Amino acid sequence: MNKITDKIEDVQNTPDKRHLDIDKVGIKSIRHPISVKDKTGGDQSTVAMFDMYVHLPHNFKGTHMSRFVEILNENERTISVKNFEKILRDMLERLESKAGDVEMTFPYFVNKRAPISGVESLLDYEVTFIGSIKDNQFINQIKVIIPVTSLCPCSKKISDYGAHNQRSHVTVTVETNDFVWIEDIIELVEKNASSELYGLLKRPDEKYVTEKAYDNPKFVEDMVRDIATDLNQNNKITSYTVESENFESIHNHSAYAMIQSS
CATH class of the missing domain: 3.10.270.10 (Urate Oxidase;)
Incomplete structure (x- = not known):
């Protein structure tokens, strides 16, 4: 010593x-x-x-x-x-x-291909691995923040021209009993949004994602319910929290919803 x-x-x-x-x-x-x-x-x-x-x-x-x-x-x-x-x-x-x-x-990057032109670009996601041990039992959680597009169903219904849309952050925190790819969590969320985001879009791609969002309007409540429905069907996930925050384009506040599994 x-x-x-x-x-x-x-x-x-x-x-x-x-x-x-x-x-x-x-x-x-x-x-x-x-x-x-x-x-x-x-x-x-x-x-x-x-x-x-x-x-x-x-x-x-x-x-x-x-x-x-x-x-x-x-x-x-x-x-x-x-x-x-x-x-x-x-x-x-x-x-x-x-x-x-x-x-x-940490930041995690996924190489994404634009829907029409096929041009590739990286999109970043914020990922957190959460580990805890109590009474010698290891508990593993994955938290991912996924940016997506949401389009307001009410705005679409009442407006003669277009509808307001915004970028949204969906935060999914899952406790797992088996290995789960980060990409699988991202894909599950993005398919339940009005449209997913891309790092790079050409004009035909921009037309496609704009019209896709218009054809697929989602309230913040719709987003968390649709995502929770899919998480309930995944046997590798033992519990979860789903949050969605819409950064409103016509208000100076966000819309928010959360579902936590029982």
């Missing part, structure tokens, strides 16, 4: 007399490179924002914050989804805790 270290008091390990457990203590918003496998068979190298927490028993004054950073850096240079559970278990062992949570949020 280093003699200098021996002389420095470990304040975090000193007892606390207030007899209050802390549910979550740790670090937030630390960036680290990760590698994510996509459905095409490739690997995406990206940077994730990590939040890492452990449960702190009432008899400890504090946790060792530096150990969270050590755990990230002691793994491979890039962290993969495959070792996500291992990182969480290492964290609990290292910090002598029985429960903990790790969240990593």
